[in-house]
């Protein structure tokens with residue numbers, strides 16, 4: 686069931702490198718979704734002020750985070766969306782610091798609203814084998830299971846060290862485009 690007459694898809698880019706492999710792939714997923722009729726939005730985590738969780742448990746007691754930062758507006762955008770395209774490159778076998786800070790802020794009780802959320806993952810990495818992304822893929826798998834979310838597709842893109850290198854990988858670009866397109870078709874049918 687979509688939340689609006691048009692599906693809304695939110696791309697969240699966790700790489701600090703503008704025009705990098707993550708952003709290109711997130712854009713490609715968004716383009717596929719847009720051409721299938723979705724309304725799209727994109728945020729760049731590195732441009733936002735998202736403070737790290739302080740484990741103060743204030744959110745558990747008051748329902749509110751002590752941080753009055755850009756996460757509030759981002760959470761609203763997330764809750765209005767039908768699909769999230771979550772993109773992070775691999776940094777030291779994990780997500781970027783920007784992405785991890787964002788993820789830790791899912792701790793607040795609002796995360797219960799994430800139940801049933803549909804996600805497309807986008808993960809480029811420098812290493813030549815997808816296995817180097819296994820911890821990050823495992824982390825996301827466990828989080829999505831824990832929060833009862835639905836992973837539609839994972840676009841893993843190994844062997845991409847330089848900025849924009851993914852433009853040479855037509856098969857991966859196509860996979861990203863189709864992931865966006867198919868997600869909208871699937872959602873419209875449900």
Ligand SMILES: Cc1cc2nc3c(=O)[nH]c(=O)nc-3n(C[C@H](O)[C@H](O)[C@H](O)COP(=O)(O)O)c2cc1C
Nearest residue numbers: 700702705706707774775776777778810811812845
């Ligand atoms: C600080 C840092 C750590 C990295 N660690 C890894 C790593 O552990 N494994 C890997 O395969 N690539 C690693 N990389 C390479 C990036 O994943 C790769 O360049 C990716 O394409 C960057 O995506 P972007 O263009 O969207 O920033 C690292 C890059 C940086 C800057």
